[in-house]
Amino acid sequence: MPRPKHSRRRVSEDAYARHKSELDLTHGMHLSSVRAASVILAVGIVIIALFNAQGLAKWAQSLPQNPVADWTVLASFQWQGWMQALGTAEIFDAVREAFYALRRLPSL
Amino acid sequence: MLFPTLNFLIFFVIVFAISWSLIGRMAWRKYFLTAASYVFYAYWDWRFCGLLFLSTVINHLAARVIATTDRASTKKRAVAIAVVLDLVILGFFKYYGFFLESLDDVLHQVGWQRDLPFLEVILPVGISFFTFQGISYVIDVYREKIEARRDLADVMLYISFFPQLVAGPIVRASDFIPQLDRRPDPSRVLVGLGMLLILWGLFKKQILASYIAIDLADKAFFDPARYGAVDLLIGVWGYAVQIYCDFSAYSDIAIGVAALLGYTFPRNFDQPYRAVSLSDFWRRWHISLSSWLRDYLYIPLGGNRKGRARTYVNLTITMLLGGLWHGAAWKFLIWGALHGGGLAVERALGGADRVVGWTRSHLLSVFLVFNFVCLAWIFFRARTMSEALTYIAGFANWSAPVELATPLNLALIVAGLLIHFAPRDTLGRAEGLFSRSPLIVRAVFCGLFIAVIDAFGLDDAAPFIYFQF
Numbered sequence: 060m061p062r063p064k065h066s067r068r069r070v071s072e073d074a075y076a077r078h079k080s081e082l083d084l085t086h087g088m089h090l091s092s093v094r095a096a097s098v099i100l101a102v103g104i105v106i107i108a109l110f111n112a113q114g115l116a117k118w119a120q121s122l123p124q125n126p127v128a129d130w131t132v133l134a135s136f137q138w139q140g141w142m143q144a145l146g147t148a149e150i151f152d153a154v155r156e157a158f159y160a161l162r163r164l165p166s167l
Numbered sequence: 168m169l170f171p172t173l174n175f176l177i178f179f180v181i182v183f184a185i186s187w188s189l190i191g192r193m194a195w196r197k198y199f200l201t202a203a204s205y206v207f208y209a210y211w212d213w214r215f216c217g218l219l220f221l222s223t224v225i226n227h228l229a230a231r232v233i234a235t236t237d238r239a240s241t242k243k244r245a246v247a248i249a250v251v252l253d254l255v256i257l258g259f260f261k262y263y264g265f266f267l268e269s270l271d272d273v274l275h276q277v278g279w280q281r282d283l284p285f286l287e288v289i290l291p292v293g294i295s296f297f298t299f300q301g302i303s304y305v306i307d308v309y310r311e312k313i314e315a316r317r318d319l320a321d322v323m324l325y326i327s328f329f330p331q332l333v334a335g336p337i338v339r340a341s342d343f344i345p346q347l348d349r350r351p352d353p354s355r356v357l358v359g360l361g362m363l364l365i366l367w368g369l370f371k372k373q374i375l376a377s378y379i380a381i382d383l384a385d386k387a388f389f390d391p392a393r394y395g396a397v398d399l400l401i402g403v404w405g406y407a408v409q410i411y412c413d414f415s416a417y418s419d420i421a422i423g424v425a426a427l428l429g430y431t432f433p434r435n436f437d438q439p440y441r442a443v444s445l446s447d448f449w450r451r452w453h454i455s456l457s458s459w460l461r462d463y464l465y466i467p468l469g470g471n472r473k474g475r476a477r478t479y480v481n482l483t484i485t486m487l488l489g490g491l492w493h494g495a496a497w498k499f500l501i502w503g504a505l506h507g508g509g510l511a512v513e514r515a516l517g518g519a520d521r522v523v524g525w526t527r528s529h530l531l532s533v534f535l536v537f538n539f540v541c542l543a544w545i546f547f548r549a550r551t552m553s554e555a556l557t558y559i560a561g562f563a564n565w566s567a568p569v570e571l572a573t574p575l576n577l578a579l580i581v582a583g584l585l586i587h588f589a590p591r592d593t594l595g596r597a598e599g600l601f602s603r604s605p606l607i608v609r610a611v612f613c614g615l616f617i618a619v620i621d622a623f624g625l626d627d628a629a630p631f632i633y634f635q636f
């Protein structure tokens with residue numbers, strides 16, 4: 060019996076359709092609003108800025124030199140000073156140091 | 168612009184805010200996302216934006232020809248021309264140097280040396296990915312799986328969409344382009360899935376992949392002759408975990424970022440190191456590439472429908488080209504040949520189920536497959552063939568002191584492997600827990616999680632491994 064004209068294509072499509080349902084990551088997931096995502100992003104950025112003020116200052120220094128970048132560098136240093144006074148920068152450094160101490164453990 | 172950087176965070180926050188503010192004007196949203204994607208690409212090297220545009224125009228024109236003609240021969244010719252042009256562009260940037268070097272070697276060996284036109288060709292980042300997406304578009308239009316788009320901007324956005332542009336996943340045109348016709352609902356966004364995938368990706372990249380790379384795999388592969396069998400074994404197991412965590416992290420972040428913008432991509436990894444056979448491995452590893460190769464290469468070659476011998480040949484050709492897709496080097500061909508040969512042998516032995524039956528143990532099958540995959544990774548990771556052979560020869564050296572088995576290295580490897588044995592619905596459960604929590608809890612959790620990763624991670628994020636492909 061002759062093969063249908065597009066049999067190869069059909070085999071490919073069937074295989075892909077079967078596979079596709081297994082690859083769907085969205086099935087059963089919850090939906091939220093863009094507003095919720097915005098709040099999460101905003102709070103996340105604030106927390107990073109609180110704890111990693113040093114990283115922020117380093118990033119500001121890497122910007123190409125111009126008046127805006129100069130102002131950003133100054134502001135980031137001022138922010139870093141405040142965070143050091145607040146103590147959050149020390150928490151960040153302590154966590155990092157604890158992990159680096161793990162890295163220095165010798166081979167078994 | 169790397170995902171785990173402040174530059175990307177700022178870029179994403181701007182794109183997120185503007186794209187959702189344009190939700191009432193879909194055409195403008197599309198143009199904005201396309202422009203943002205080109206800016207993202209230009210950040211790597213603005214000179215290649217023209218190449219990205221050229222690739223898009225070629226595929227768009229071919230699809231328009233296919234859509235507007237009734238003649239089968241013209242459709243066929245259009246798809247053939249587009250695919251050939253796509254491959255010529257890819258071939259020039261990716262394989263020109265390799266081809267000339269190989270030719271030079273051959274001519275040198277037969278004593279017929281010539282001055283060949285060597286060029287310093289820079290590899291455009293993501294070229295393998297966007298070329299395959301372009302080919303997928305033209306072929307899907309030809310196969311009538313999707314309609315050719317009238318608006319060039321649709322094809323531009325599909326090919327250049329920034330979350331997947333430089334390292335995949337290779338999203339099918341038939342999966343993505345129909346999403347452009349639907350207006351994403353700002354009150355129904357996959358926020359939980361998107362956020363968790365981004366956090367999970369950051370953890371895998373910044374902690375597992377980065378530290379395994381610098382403290383273990385890079386050392387073992389830099390000078391394999393220096394180490395004994397135990398270190399080399401831990402080194403290649405570590406590399407297996409590193410490449411999985413690195414590449415799957417990129418895919419996870421890409422899927423998460425796209426989800427926050429209102430688009431969905433399919434899963435690209437599915438716990439690959441719990442595979443019980445090589446065919447099972449390829450259903451779990453870089454799924455978007457393996458299914459692309461299956462549907463656009465293996466099955467058109469005849470797949471398994473033309474007899475045993477032809478099936479083995481088709482498998483080997485597909486995997487060899489899969490290896491070559493990764494890069495222009497003999498080591499990638501050997502990597503592809505090992506997988507192609509392994510798949511052919513597995514099929515000759517009666518298929519994956521039979522092989523698992525012979526081993527009489529599910530765990531033993533997983534162990535054997537994992538170590539075969541690791542053997543192939545040695546060729547993939549080593550800088551040269553001779554380095555790969557030195558690495559393998561080192562497994563005979565059991566007298567050297569063990570240097571790389573530090574508690575942290577071992578813990579990271581174990582963590583990277585344990586991920587593979589977590590229940591399959593772990594992401595769904597975590598997402599349920601996350602999404603049911605009060606908003607402020609979710610926000611603080613995300614912020615603290617990133618801050619902890621930031622504290623643990625390296626100062627400078629290393630590029631993802633798959634950027635070089």
